[in-house]
Amino acid sequence: MRSSLTQVESPRTFPGAVAPQRHYRVDADGVGIAVNEWGDQRDPVLVMVHGGADFSRTFDVFAPLFAAAGWRVVAWDHRGHGDSDHTHLYSFEADLRDATRVLDAVAPRRPVAVLGHSKGGAILTSLAEAQPFRFRSFINLDGIPYRRPGPDLPEYQRADALNTEITGWLEHRRRSATGSRKPGTIEELASRRAQMNPRLSTEWLEYLVTVGAREDADGWRWKLDPSMRMGGFGPWKPEYGLFRLAGLGVPFLGVLVGADEPMGWGTKSHQVEKWIPVNGRLEYFDDLGHFIHIEQPKMVADMALEFLGAPA
Amino acid sequence: MSTVTLQHNRIELALHQLRPATGEGRPLLLLHGLGERTPTSVPHDVERWQGSVWGLDFTGHGESTIPVGGGYSAEVLLGDVDAAINHLGNVTLVGRGLGGYVALLAAGARVDAVHGAVITDGPGLTGGSYESSVPQSARLMDQGQIPDPYALHELSRDVRAADYALDFVQYSVANSELAEPINVSALYRPTWLAEVAAAPGVASLPLGDALNLYR
Numbered sequence: 001m002r003s004s005l006t007q008v009e010s011p012r013t014f015p016g017a018v019a020p021q022r023h024y025r026v027d028a029d030g031v032g033i034a035v036n037e038w039g040d041q042r043d044p045v046l047v048m049v050h051g052g053a054d055f056s057r058t059f060d061v062f063a064p065l066f067a068a069a070g071w072r073v074v075a076w077d078h079r080g081h082g083d084s085d086h087t088h089l090y091s092f093e094a095d096l097r098d099a100t101r102v103l104d105a106v107a108p109r110r111p112v113a114v115l116g117h118s119k120g121g122a123i124l125t126s127l128a129e130a131q132p133f134r135f136r137s138f139i140n141l142d143g144i145p146y147r148r149p150g151p152d153l154p155e156y157q158r159a160d161a162l163n164t165e166i167t168g169w170l171e172h173r174r175r176s177a178t179g180s181r182k183p184g185t186i187e188e189l190a191s192r193r194a195q196m197n198p199r200l201s202t203e204w205l206e207y208l209v210t211v212g213a214r215e216d217a218d219g220w221r222w223k224l225d226p227s228m229r230m231g232g233f234g235p236w237k238p239e240y241g242l243f244r245l246a247g248l249g250v251p252f253l254g255v256l257v258g259a260d261e262p263m264g265w266g267t268k269s270h271q272v273e274k275w276i277p278v279n280g281r282l283e284y285f286d287d288l289g290h291f292i293h294i295e296q297p298k299m300v301a302d303m304a305l306e307f308l309g310a311p312a
Numbered sequence: 313m314s315t316v317t318l319q320h321n322r323i324e325l326a327l328h329q330l331r332p333a334t335g336e337g338r339p340l341l342l343l344h345g346l347g348e349r350t351p352t353s354v355p356h357d358v359e360r361w362q363g364s365v366w367g368l369d370f371t372g373h374g375e376s377t378i379p380v381g382g383g384y385s386a387e388v389l390l391g392d393v394d395a396a397i398n399h400l401g402n403v404t405l406v407g408r409g410l411g412g413y414v415a416l417l418a419a420g421a422r423v424d425a426v427h428g429a430v431i432t433d434g435p436g437l438t439g440g441s442y443e444s445s446v447p448q449s450a451r452l453m454d455q456g457q458i459p460d461p462y463a464l465h466e467l468s469r470d471v472r473a474a475d476y477a478l479d480f481v482q483y484s485v486a487n488s489e490l491a492e493p494i495n496v497s498a499l500y501r502p503t504w505l506a507e508v509a510a511a512p513g514v515a516s517l518p519l520g521d522a523l524n525l526y527r
Contacts, residue, residue: 029455029462030380079381088322089371089383093448093466097382101451130446159420159483166390166421173391174398177319227321234387235476 012186014207016297017060021067023083026076028101034083035076035102039067044311045107046071049099051118051143051263053196053224055082057211062293065301070311071113076102080225082212090228092236095123096130103134111136111250113308117293118143118263122241129244137251139304142290144245144254145238146267165233176227183219186210193222196263199289238265242275252280253307255300257288264290281307313352315375320395326375327396330354330365337363337527338427341396341403343411346436346467347459349374357519358406362527366403368396370411372460382452382462386410386439386470390417397425404526406519409434410467412498413477416508419494420480423487428526430495431505432519438502439472474507485513495522 020036027033036056046066048059056075063073077084078095103112113136116124121143128135153161184192190205197205213220245252254276256267269284276282283303285292293300318325328350330342340361344350350367358365369376370389393414397403404427407415412431419429431437448469452461484493492515494508501509509516517525 028381029451079383087381087383088377088379089381089388091383091385091388091466094381094383097451130448159479159486162479163421163423163483166387169387170391170394170421173321173394176321234385235471235473237473 012207012210014061014204016064017207018064019060019211020057020063020075026102026105028079028098031079031087031098032085033076033079033098033102035074035105037075038063038073039071041072043067043070043072045112046073046308046311047103047106047112047114048073048075049114049116049120049123050075050078050081051120053081053228053230053263054117055212055223057082058208058294060207060211062297062301065297066305069301069305071308074102074106080228082223086225086227090225092123092126096127099123099127100131100134107134109133113137113139115139115141115304116143117141118265118290125241125244125248128248128250132249135250137253137308138248139253139255139307141255141293141300142257142264142267144256144267144272145241145265146271147238147265162233169229169233172229173227179226181221181224181226183216183221186213186220189213189220189222197291198261199259200291200294204294242272245272245280246275246277248277248280250279251307252277253304254280254282255292255303256282256284257290257292258284258286259289261290316399318395318399320371320391323371323377323379323392325371325377325392325395326350326369327399328367328369330367333362333364335362337361339364339366339400339403340523341393341400341405342367343393343405343407343415344368344370344373345409345411345434347373347464348408348411348435349459358523360520361523363404366396366400368392370414370463372458372463374458378456378458378460379462382460382466384463384466386414386417386467389414389467390421393418394422397422401425402427404523405429406432406523407434408432410436410439412437413439413472413504416477416484416494417480419484419488420482423484423493426484426488426493428490428493428495428522429484430519430522430526431498431508433498433500436467437498437500437505439504440469441471472502472504474504477504477508478511481508481511481514485511490526492525495525497522
Protein backbone atom coordinates (compact mmCIF):
# COMPACT_ATOMS: atom_id res chain seq x y z
CA MET A 1 0.00 0.00 0.00
CA ARG A 2 2.70 2.49 0.96
CA SER A 3 6.30 2.71 -0.04
CA SER A 4 8.91 5.29 0.77
CA LEU A 5 10.58 7.21 -1.99
CA THR A 6 13.81 9.14 -1.97
CA GLN A 7 13.58 12.90 -2.22
CA VAL A 8 16.00 14.37 -4.71
CA GLU A 9 17.68 17.63 -3.71
CA SER A 10 16.28 20.54 -5.74
CA PRO A 11 18.84 22.56 -7.75
CA ARG A 12 16.93 25.77 -6.88
CA THR A 13 15.81 27.20 -3.56
CA PHE A 14 13.08 29.67 -2.73
CA PRO A 15 12.69 31.70 0.47
CA GLY A 16 10.45 29.77 2.87
CA ALA A 17 10.16 26.69 0.65
CA VAL A 18 10.59 23.42 2.54
CA ALA A 19 10.63 19.98 0.91
CA PRO A 20 8.09 17.54 2.39
CA GLN A 21 9.29 15.54 5.40
CA ARG A 22 7.57 12.37 4.21
CA HIS A 23 6.90 11.10 0.71
CA TYR A 24 5.14 7.82 -0.12
CA ARG A 25 2.68 6.27 -2.53
CA VAL A 26 -0.87 5.10 -1.99
CA ASP A 27 -2.46 2.57 -4.31
CA ALA A 28 -5.72 3.92 -5.74
CA ASP A 29 -7.25 0.94 -7.54
CA GLY A 30 -4.01 0.31 -9.41
CA VAL A 31 -3.04 3.96 -9.89
CA GLY A 32 -0.06 5.00 -7.76
CA ILE A 33 -0.77 8.29 -6.00
CA ALA A 34 2.25 10.24 -4.67
CA VAL A 35 1.63 11.73 -1.22
CA ASN A 36 3.70 14.45 0.49
CA GLU A 37 3.54 15.39 4.15
CA TRP A 38 4.85 18.27 6.23
CA GLY A 39 4.80 18.45 10.03
CA ASP A 40 4.78 16.02 12.94
CA GLN A 41 3.11 12.73 12.07
CA ARG A 42 1.28 12.72 15.43
CA ASP A 43 -0.37 16.10 14.82
CA PRO A 44 -3.99 16.39 13.57
CA VAL A 45 -4.34 16.02 9.81
CA LEU A 46 -4.90 18.99 7.51
CA VAL A 47 -5.46 17.87 3.92
CA MET A 48 -4.41 20.21 1.08
CA VAL A 49 -5.67 19.57 -2.44
CA HIS A 50 -3.98 21.28 -5.40
CA GLY A 51 -5.65 22.61 -8.53
CA GLY A 52 -5.69 21.44 -12.16
CA ALA A 53 -2.26 21.21 -13.85
CA ASP A 54 -0.61 21.86 -10.46
CA PHE A 55 0.97 19.38 -8.03
CA SER A 56 1.34 19.05 -4.27
CA ARG A 57 4.73 20.69 -4.10
CA THR A 58 3.17 23.99 -5.10
CA PHE A 59 2.47 23.99 -1.32
CA ASP A 60 6.21 24.02 -0.47
CA VAL A 61 5.95 27.49 1.10
CA PHE A 62 2.31 27.41 2.24
CA ALA A 63 2.18 23.97 3.94
CA PRO A 64 5.16 24.49 6.30
CA LEU A 65 3.34 27.49 7.83
CA PHE A 66 0.61 25.09 8.98
CA ALA A 67 3.09 22.42 10.04
CA ALA A 68 4.75 25.01 12.29
CA ALA A 69 1.33 25.71 13.84
CA GLY A 70 0.78 22.07 14.84
CA TRP A 71 -0.83 20.49 11.79
CA ARG A 72 0.22 17.35 9.91
CA VAL A 73 -0.26 18.58 6.35
CA VAL A 74 -1.09 15.84 3.83
CA ALA A 75 -1.13 16.64 0.11
CA TRP A 76 -1.03 14.38 -2.92
CA ASP A 77 -0.52 14.69 -6.65
CA HIS A 78 -3.71 13.99 -8.62
CA ARG A 79 -3.47 11.10 -11.08
CA GLY A 80 -1.44 12.22 -14.10
CA HIS A 81 0.06 15.14 -12.11
CA GLY A 82 3.40 15.49 -10.33
CA ASP A 83 4.84 12.16 -9.19
CA SER A 84 1.57 10.19 -9.41
CA ASP A 85 1.09 7.59 -12.13
CA HIS A 86 0.02 8.51 -15.62
CA THR A 87 -2.93 6.28 -16.37
CA HIS A 88 -5.46 5.39 -19.06
CA LEU A 89 -8.35 7.66 -18.12
CA TYR A 90 -8.89 10.88 -16.18
CA SER A 91 -12.13 12.23 -14.78
CA PHE A 92 -13.40 14.38 -11.94
CA GLU A 93 -15.04 11.35 -10.34
CA ALA A 94 -11.78 9.37 -10.56
CA ASP A 95 -10.00 12.26 -8.79
CA LEU A 96 -12.65 12.09 -6.08
CA ARG A 97 -12.14 8.35 -5.65
CA ASP A 98 -8.36 8.75 -5.52
CA ALA A 99 -8.85 11.35 -2.76
CA THR A 100 -10.78 8.83 -0.68
CA ARG A 101 -7.97 6.29 -1.04
CA VAL A 102 -5.47 8.79 0.39
CA LEU A 103 -7.88 9.78 3.17
CA ASP A 104 -8.43 6.10 3.99
CA ALA A 105 -4.65 5.74 4.33
CA VAL A 106 -4.06 8.78 6.58
CA ALA A 107 -7.33 9.20 8.50
CA PRO A 108 -9.74 6.31 7.88
CA ARG A 109 -13.38 7.27 8.58
CA ARG A 110 -12.18 10.14 10.76
CA PRO A 111 -13.10 13.79 10.16
CA VAL A 112 -10.16 16.00 9.16
CA ALA A 113 -9.62 19.64 8.26
CA VAL A 114 -9.36 20.16 4.50
CA LEU A 115 -8.16 22.96 2.23
CA GLY A 116 -8.52 22.98 -1.54
CA HIS A 117 -7.23 25.41 -4.14
CA SER A 118 -9.09 25.92 -7.43
CA LYS A 119 -10.09 22.50 -8.83
CA GLY A 120 -8.98 21.07 -5.47
CA GLY A 121 -11.70 23.17 -3.83
CA ALA A 122 -14.24 21.85 -6.32
CA ILE A 123 -13.14 18.24 -5.66
CA LEU A 124 -13.57 18.75 -1.92
CA THR A 125 -16.98 20.41 -2.41
CA SER A 126 -18.18 17.27 -4.23
CA LEU A 127 -16.55 14.94 -1.73
CA ALA A 128 -18.26 16.82 1.12
CA GLU A 129 -21.60 15.73 -0.32
CA ALA A 130 -20.52 12.18 -1.13
CA GLN A 131 -18.67 11.47 2.13
CA PRO A 132 -19.42 14.17 4.70
CA PHE A 133 -18.11 12.00 7.56
CA ARG A 134 -14.56 12.78 6.41
CA PHE A 135 -14.85 16.55 7.02
CA ARG A 136 -14.09 18.57 10.13
CA SER A 137 -13.78 21.99 8.50
CA PHE A 138 -13.29 23.17 4.93
CA ILE A 139 -11.29 26.02 3.38
CA ASN A 140 -11.82 26.72 -0.31
CA LEU A 141 -9.25 28.99 -2.03
CA ASP A 142 -10.72 30.42 -5.25
CA GLY A 143 -12.34 27.09 -6.10
CA ILE A 144 -15.98 28.12 -6.46
CA PRO A 145 -16.95 28.12 -10.14
CA TYR A 146 -19.90 30.33 -11.02
CA ARG A 147 -19.85 30.19 -14.79
CA ARG A 148 -18.30 27.96 -17.43
CA PRO A 149 -14.74 28.73 -18.54
CA GLY A 150 -14.46 30.67 -21.80
CA PRO A 151 -16.60 33.50 -23.11
CA ASP A 152 -20.35 33.74 -22.47
CA LEU A 153 -22.05 33.08 -25.78
CA PRO A 154 -25.55 33.53 -27.12
CA GLU A 155 -27.52 30.31 -27.65
CA TYR A 156 -27.00 30.18 -31.44
CA GLN A 157 -23.20 30.31 -31.11
CA ARG A 158 -22.95 27.75 -28.31
CA ALA A 159 -23.17 24.64 -30.50
CA ASP A 160 -20.45 26.03 -32.82
CA ALA A 161 -18.15 26.77 -29.88
CA LEU A 162 -18.74 23.31 -28.42
CA ASN A 163 -17.91 21.70 -31.76
CA THR A 164 -14.68 23.69 -32.06
CA GLU A 165 -13.69 22.59 -28.57
CA ILE A 166 -14.57 18.94 -29.13
CA THR A 167 -12.87 18.59 -32.50
CA GLY A 168 -9.76 20.18 -30.97
CA TRP A 169 -9.90 17.62 -28.17
CA LEU A 170 -10.45 14.71 -30.59
CA GLU A 171 -7.49 15.82 -32.73
CA HIS A 172 -5.39 15.90 -29.55
CA ARG A 173 -6.59 12.37 -28.67
CA ARG A 174 -5.48 11.13 -32.10
CA ARG A 175 -1.93 12.29 -31.36
CA SER A 176 -1.68 11.75 -27.62
CA ALA A 177 -0.68 8.06 -27.60
CA THR A 178 2.85 8.99 -28.63
CA GLY A 179 2.99 12.54 -27.25
CA SER A 180 5.62 13.81 -24.86
CA ARG A 181 6.14 17.21 -23.27
CA LYS A 182 8.47 19.68 -24.91
CA PRO A 183 11.89 19.72 -23.21
CA GLY A 184 13.64 22.92 -22.22
CA THR A 185 15.85 24.64 -19.71
CA ILE A 186 14.56 25.56 -16.25
CA GLU A 187 14.19 29.13 -17.49
CA GLU A 188 12.21 28.06 -20.59
CA LEU A 189 9.77 25.90 -18.63
CA ALA A 190 9.29 28.69 -16.09
CA SER A 191 8.53 31.22 -18.81
CA ARG A 192 5.99 28.84 -20.40
CA ARG A 193 4.29 28.43 -17.04
CA ALA A 194 4.27 32.19 -16.57
CA GLN A 195 1.57 32.36 -19.26
CA MET A 196 -0.75 30.47 -16.88
CA ASN A 197 0.69 32.09 -13.74
CA PRO A 198 1.32 35.70 -14.87
CA ARG A 199 1.33 37.12 -11.33
CA LEU A 200 3.93 34.74 -9.88
CA SER A 201 7.63 35.60 -9.73
CA THR A 202 10.21 34.09 -12.06
CA GLU A 203 12.15 32.94 -9.02
CA TRP A 204 9.12 30.94 -7.78
CA LEU A 205 8.31 29.49 -11.21
CA GLU A 206 11.92 28.37 -11.70
CA TYR A 207 11.79 26.72 -8.28
CA LEU A 208 8.54 24.96 -9.33
CA VAL A 209 10.27 23.55 -12.41
CA THR A 210 12.82 21.84 -10.20
CA VAL A 211 10.12 20.13 -8.09
CA GLY A 212 7.41 19.62 -10.75
CA ALA A 213 9.48 18.70 -13.79
CA ARG A 214 12.04 15.98 -14.38
CA GLU A 215 15.42 16.37 -15.99
CA ASP A 216 15.99 14.16 -19.04
CA ALA A 217 19.10 14.01 -21.24
CA ASP A 218 17.57 16.59 -23.61
CA GLY A 219 16.26 18.96 -20.94
CA TRP A 220 13.54 19.46 -18.33
CA ARG A 221 9.94 18.30 -18.90
CA TRP A 222 6.87 18.98 -16.77
CA LYS A 223 5.73 15.70 -15.21
CA LEU A 224 2.07 16.38 -16.05
CA ASP A 225 0.76 13.63 -18.35
CA PRO A 226 1.02 14.98 -21.92
CA SER A 227 -2.25 13.24 -22.81
CA MET A 228 -4.11 15.63 -20.49
CA ARG A 229 -5.45 18.84 -21.97
CA MET A 230 -6.62 22.05 -20.40
CA GLY A 231 -10.20 23.14 -20.78
CA GLY A 232 -13.11 20.83 -20.71
CA PHE A 233 -16.55 20.18 -22.03
CA GLY A 234 -19.29 17.89 -20.94
CA PRO A 235 -22.67 18.11 -19.30
CA TRP A 236 -21.16 19.57 -16.11
CA LYS A 237 -22.64 22.84 -14.86
CA PRO A 238 -21.00 25.18 -12.33
CA GLU A 239 -24.22 25.50 -10.33
CA TYR A 240 -23.88 21.87 -9.21
CA GLY A 241 -21.02 23.01 -6.98
CA LEU A 242 -23.05 25.92 -5.60
CA PHE A 243 -25.92 23.60 -4.63
CA ARG A 244 -23.42 21.44 -2.76
CA LEU A 245 -21.86 24.44 -1.06
CA ALA A 246 -25.24 25.38 0.38
CA GLY A 247 -25.53 21.91 1.87
CA LEU A 248 -22.19 21.85 3.70
CA GLY A 249 -22.54 20.77 7.30
CA VAL A 250 -19.11 21.81 8.60
CA PRO A 251 -17.48 25.21 9.22
CA PHE A 252 -16.55 26.74 5.86
CA LEU A 253 -14.19 29.49 4.76
CA GLY A 254 -14.38 30.54 1.12
CA VAL A 255 -11.77 32.86 -0.39
CA LEU A 256 -12.27 34.67 -3.70
CA VAL A 257 -10.03 37.10 -5.57
CA GLY A 258 -10.50 40.06 -7.87
CA ALA A 259 -7.59 39.86 -10.32
CA ASP A 260 -8.50 38.06 -13.56
CA GLU A 261 -6.13 35.25 -14.50
CA PRO A 262 -6.09 32.49 -17.14
CA MET A 263 -6.35 29.72 -14.53
CA GLY A 264 -9.06 31.37 -12.39
CA TRP A 265 -12.81 31.05 -12.65
CA GLY A 266 -13.29 34.78 -12.12
CA THR A 267 -16.01 34.24 -9.52
CA LYS A 268 -17.03 37.37 -7.58
CA SER A 269 -18.49 37.44 -4.07
CA HIS A 270 -21.92 38.78 -4.99
CA GLN A 271 -22.41 35.93 -7.47
CA VAL A 272 -22.08 33.16 -4.90
CA GLU A 273 -22.61 34.63 -1.44
CA LYS A 274 -26.21 33.47 -1.20
CA TRP A 275 -24.97 29.86 -1.50
CA ILE A 276 -22.53 30.13 1.41
CA PRO A 277 -23.83 27.87 4.20
CA VAL A 278 -24.96 29.35 7.52
CA ASN A 279 -21.83 28.13 9.28
CA GLY A 280 -19.61 29.53 6.53
CA ARG A 281 -17.98 32.80 5.60
CA LEU A 282 -16.61 34.32 2.43
CA GLU A 283 -13.52 36.52 2.16
CA TYR A 284 -12.78 38.58 -0.94
CA PHE A 285 -9.44 40.11 -1.98
CA ASP A 286 -9.89 42.46 -4.89
CA ASP A 287 -6.19 43.05 -5.60
CA LEU A 288 -4.96 39.44 -5.38
CA GLY A 289 -4.96 36.64 -7.97
CA HIS A 290 -5.96 33.00 -8.31
CA PHE A 291 -2.78 31.74 -6.62
CA ILE A 292 -3.43 33.85 -3.54
CA HIS A 293 -1.72 31.32 -1.24
CA ILE A 294 1.47 31.69 -3.28
CA GLU A 295 1.21 35.47 -3.65
CA GLN A 296 0.52 36.02 0.06
CA PRO A 297 1.29 32.74 1.90
CA LYS A 298 1.63 34.27 5.34
CA MET A 299 -1.55 36.36 5.18
CA VAL A 300 -3.63 33.44 3.85
CA ALA A 301 -2.12 30.99 6.34
CA ASP A 302 -2.82 33.33 9.26
CA MET A 303 -6.43 33.73 8.13
CA ALA A 304 -6.84 29.97 7.67
CA LEU A 305 -5.19 29.12 11.00
CA GLU A 306 -7.44 31.56 12.80
CA PHE A 307 -10.45 29.95 11.10
CA LEU A 308 -9.28 26.40 11.90
CA GLY A 309 -8.61 27.12 15.57
CA ALA A 310 -6.37 24.91 17.68
CA PRO A 311 -5.31 21.72 15.86
CA ALA A 312 -6.12 19.30 18.69
CA MET B 313 -15.14 -11.97 -38.33
CA SER B 314 -11.83 -10.14 -38.57
CA THR B 315 -10.51 -7.63 -36.06
CA VAL B 316 -8.40 -4.50 -36.39
CA THR B 317 -6.65 -3.01 -33.33
CA LEU B 318 -6.82 0.77 -33.08
CA GLN B 319 -5.01 3.08 -30.69
CA HIS B 320 -6.98 5.67 -28.70
CA ASN B 321 -4.52 7.40 -26.41
CA ARG B 322 -3.27 4.50 -24.22
CA ILE B 323 -6.25 2.26 -24.99
CA GLU B 324 -6.16 -0.47 -27.64
CA LEU B 325 -9.57 -0.76 -29.24
CA ALA B 326 -10.93 -3.83 -31.00
CA LEU B 327 -12.77 -2.92 -34.21
CA HIS B 328 -14.47 -6.00 -35.64
CA GLN B 329 -15.54 -6.44 -39.21
CA LEU B 330 -18.70 -8.52 -39.04
CA ARG B 331 -19.15 -8.74 -42.78
CA PRO B 332 -17.53 -7.26 -45.91
CA ALA B 333 -19.66 -5.14 -48.26
CA THR B 334 -22.23 -7.04 -50.34
CA GLY B 335 -22.89 -4.10 -52.63
CA GLU B 336 -22.53 -0.33 -52.82
CA GLY B 337 -22.41 1.87 -49.77
CA ARG B 338 -20.39 3.12 -46.86
CA PRO B 339 -19.50 1.11 -43.76
CA LEU B 340 -22.09 0.67 -41.02
CA LEU B 341 -20.56 0.93 -37.55
CA LEU B 342 -22.42 -0.70 -34.66
CA LEU B 343 -21.93 0.72 -31.16
CA HIS B 344 -22.92 -1.66 -28.38
CA GLY B 345 -24.73 -0.79 -25.17
CA LEU B 346 -23.27 -0.42 -21.68
CA GLY B 347 -21.80 -3.72 -20.51
CA GLU B 348 -22.16 -5.36 -23.92
CA ARG B 349 -19.65 -6.14 -26.64
CA THR B 350 -19.78 -6.32 -30.42
CA PRO B 351 -22.02 -9.20 -31.55
CA THR B 352 -20.33 -12.11 -33.34
CA SER B 353 -22.55 -11.87 -36.41
CA VAL B 354 -24.52 -9.20 -38.24
CA PRO B 355 -27.71 -8.53 -36.28
CA HIS B 356 -30.90 -9.44 -38.12
CA ASP B 357 -32.23 -5.87 -38.21
CA VAL B 358 -29.24 -4.48 -40.14
CA GLU B 359 -28.73 -7.45 -42.49
CA ARG B 360 -29.97 -5.52 -45.51
CA TRP B 361 -27.17 -2.95 -45.29
CA GLN B 362 -25.04 -3.34 -48.44
CA GLY B 363 -21.83 -1.74 -47.26
CA SER B 364 -19.48 -3.47 -44.87
CA VAL B 365 -20.68 -3.95 -41.27
CA TRP B 366 -18.38 -3.23 -38.33
CA GLY B 367 -18.64 -3.18 -34.56
CA LEU B 368 -16.44 -1.35 -32.05
CA ASP B 369 -15.73 -2.65 -28.54
CA PHE B 370 -15.71 0.44 -26.30
CA THR B 371 -12.93 1.04 -23.76
CA GLY B 372 -13.28 -1.49 -20.93
CA HIS B 373 -15.53 -3.76 -22.99
CA GLY B 374 -15.07 -6.87 -25.15
CA GLU B 375 -11.53 -7.19 -26.49
CA SER B 376 -10.53 -3.55 -25.86
CA THR B 377 -8.16 -2.52 -23.07
CA ILE B 378 -9.45 -2.55 -19.49
CA PRO B 379 -8.09 0.74 -18.08
CA VAL B 380 -6.53 0.88 -14.61
CA GLY B 381 -8.60 2.68 -11.97
CA GLY B 382 -11.63 3.80 -14.01
CA GLY B 383 -12.24 7.41 -15.08
CA TYR B 384 -14.85 6.84 -17.79
CA SER B 385 -17.05 9.40 -19.50
CA ALA B 386 -19.28 9.33 -22.56
CA GLU B 387 -16.75 11.73 -24.11
CA VAL B 388 -13.98 9.11 -23.77
CA LEU B 389 -16.21 6.71 -25.72
CA LEU B 390 -16.70 9.47 -28.30
CA GLY B 391 -12.90 9.40 -28.64
CA ASP B 392 -13.18 5.62 -29.22
CA VAL B 393 -15.65 6.22 -32.07
CA ASP B 394 -13.38 8.91 -33.49
CA ALA B 395 -10.54 6.39 -33.69
CA ALA B 396 -12.85 4.04 -35.62
CA ILE B 397 -13.94 6.87 -37.94
CA ASN B 398 -10.29 7.72 -38.52
CA HIS B 399 -9.83 4.12 -39.73
CA LEU B 400 -13.08 3.59 -41.65
CA GLY B 401 -13.73 7.05 -43.09
CA ASN B 402 -17.34 8.09 -43.72
CA VAL B 403 -19.74 5.85 -41.75
CA THR B 404 -23.34 5.43 -40.68
CA LEU B 405 -23.74 4.74 -36.96
CA VAL B 406 -26.23 2.52 -35.15
CA GLY B 407 -25.95 2.64 -31.38
CA ARG B 408 -27.67 0.59 -28.70
CA GLY B 409 -28.38 2.33 -25.41
CA LEU B 410 -25.22 4.11 -24.24
CA GLY B 411 -23.84 3.48 -27.75
CA GLY B 412 -26.80 5.47 -29.10
CA TYR B 413 -25.93 8.44 -26.91
CA VAL B 414 -22.30 8.21 -28.07
CA ALA B 415 -23.49 7.99 -31.69
CA LEU B 416 -25.34 11.27 -31.14
CA LEU B 417 -22.19 12.89 -29.74
CA ALA B 418 -20.22 11.63 -32.76
CA ALA B 419 -22.84 12.95 -35.19
CA GLY B 420 -22.37 16.41 -33.69
CA ALA B 421 -18.61 16.24 -33.22
CA ARG B 422 -17.66 14.70 -36.60
CA VAL B 423 -20.46 15.90 -38.80
CA ASP B 424 -18.59 15.38 -42.09
CA ALA B 425 -17.71 11.76 -41.28
CA VAL B 426 -21.02 10.59 -39.81
CA HIS B 427 -23.71 10.04 -42.42
CA GLY B 428 -26.61 9.41 -40.10
CA ALA B 429 -26.76 8.23 -36.49
CA VAL B 430 -29.49 5.88 -35.28
CA ILE B 431 -30.28 5.67 -31.57
CA THR B 432 -31.90 2.39 -30.53
CA ASP B 433 -32.98 0.84 -27.23
CA GLY B 434 -30.32 -0.87 -25.14
CA PRO B 435 -28.42 -0.85 -21.86
CA GLY B 436 -27.28 2.54 -20.65
CA LEU B 437 -29.82 4.56 -22.64
CA THR B 438 -31.05 6.38 -19.55
CA GLY B 439 -27.70 7.44 -18.16
CA GLY B 440 -27.52 8.96 -14.71
CA SER B 441 -29.67 11.75 -13.46
CA TYR B 442 -30.87 14.67 -15.52
CA GLU B 443 -28.83 16.92 -13.23
CA SER B 444 -25.80 16.08 -11.10
CA SER B 445 -26.23 13.19 -8.68
CA VAL B 446 -24.40 12.47 -5.43
CA PRO B 447 -20.82 11.55 -6.37
CA GLN B 448 -19.89 7.95 -5.63
CA SER B 449 -16.50 6.80 -4.50
CA ALA B 450 -17.03 3.26 -3.29
CA ARG B 451 -14.20 0.83 -3.94
CA LEU B 452 -15.08 -1.83 -6.48
CA MET B 453 -13.61 -5.18 -5.55
CA ASP B 454 -13.89 -7.07 -8.82
CA GLN B 455 -11.50 -5.07 -10.99
CA GLY B 456 -9.87 -6.53 -14.08
CA GLN B 457 -13.04 -8.26 -15.25
CA ILE B 458 -14.65 -7.82 -18.67
CA PRO B 459 -16.61 -5.63 -18.93
CA ASP B 460 -14.81 -3.38 -16.48
CA PRO B 461 -16.92 -2.86 -13.32
CA TYR B 462 -15.80 0.79 -13.33
CA ALA B 463 -17.32 1.20 -16.80
CA LEU B 464 -20.62 -0.16 -15.53
CA HIS B 465 -20.45 1.96 -12.39
CA GLU B 466 -19.43 5.27 -13.94
CA LEU B 467 -21.21 5.12 -17.29
CA SER B 468 -24.54 4.19 -15.72
CA ARG B 469 -24.41 7.43 -13.70
CA ASP B 470 -23.18 10.07 -16.17
CA VAL B 471 -25.19 13.28 -16.29
CA ARG B 472 -27.48 13.43 -19.35
CA ALA B 473 -28.45 17.05 -19.45
CA ALA B 474 -30.81 17.63 -22.38
CA ASP B 475 -29.38 21.04 -23.27
CA TYR B 476 -25.94 19.45 -23.71
CA ALA B 477 -27.32 16.70 -25.97
CA LEU B 478 -29.25 19.33 -27.94
CA ASP B 479 -26.05 21.26 -28.70
CA PHE B 480 -24.83 18.17 -30.59
CA VAL B 481 -28.16 17.83 -32.38
CA GLN B 482 -28.14 21.50 -33.37
CA TYR B 483 -24.61 21.37 -34.78
CA SER B 484 -25.28 18.14 -36.66
CA VAL B 485 -28.55 19.36 -38.19
CA ALA B 486 -27.07 22.74 -39.17
CA ASN B 487 -23.98 21.27 -40.83
CA SER B 488 -24.88 17.81 -42.14
CA GLU B 489 -25.63 17.14 -45.79
CA LEU B 490 -28.63 15.15 -44.57
CA ALA B 491 -31.93 16.88 -43.73
CA GLU B 492 -32.38 14.53 -40.78
CA PRO B 493 -28.93 13.29 -39.70
CA ILE B 494 -30.17 11.83 -36.40
CA ASN B 495 -32.83 9.18 -36.02
CA VAL B 496 -34.38 8.01 -32.77
CA SER B 497 -35.63 4.44 -33.18
CA ALA B 498 -35.69 3.76 -29.44
CA LEU B 499 -39.14 3.07 -28.02
CA TYR B 500 -38.12 4.13 -24.53
CA ARG B 501 -37.22 7.82 -24.34
CA PRO B 502 -35.71 9.13 -21.13
CA THR B 503 -35.86 12.93 -20.72
CA TRP B 504 -32.74 13.74 -22.70
CA LEU B 505 -33.80 11.50 -25.57
CA ALA B 506 -37.38 12.79 -25.65
CA GLU B 507 -35.99 16.30 -26.10
CA VAL B 508 -33.59 15.11 -28.80
CA ALA B 509 -36.41 13.31 -30.64
CA ALA B 510 -38.56 16.46 -30.54
CA ALA B 511 -35.84 18.69 -32.02
CA PRO B 512 -36.03 19.89 -35.64
CA GLY B 513 -33.97 17.69 -37.97
CA VAL B 514 -34.37 14.54 -35.89
CA ALA B 515 -36.38 11.67 -37.39
CA SER B 516 -38.15 8.92 -35.46
CA LEU B 517 -38.25 6.07 -37.97
CA PRO B 518 -37.91 2.36 -37.18
CA LEU B 519 -34.30 1.14 -37.64
CA GLY B 520 -34.88 -0.49 -41.07
CA ASP B 521 -36.46 2.66 -42.51
CA ALA B 522 -33.72 4.84 -41.06
CA LEU B 523 -31.06 2.69 -42.72
CA ASN B 524 -32.87 3.05 -46.05
CA LEU B 525 -32.68 6.82 -45.56
CA TYR B 526 -28.97 6.79 -44.75
CA ARG B 527 -27.66 4.18 -47.21
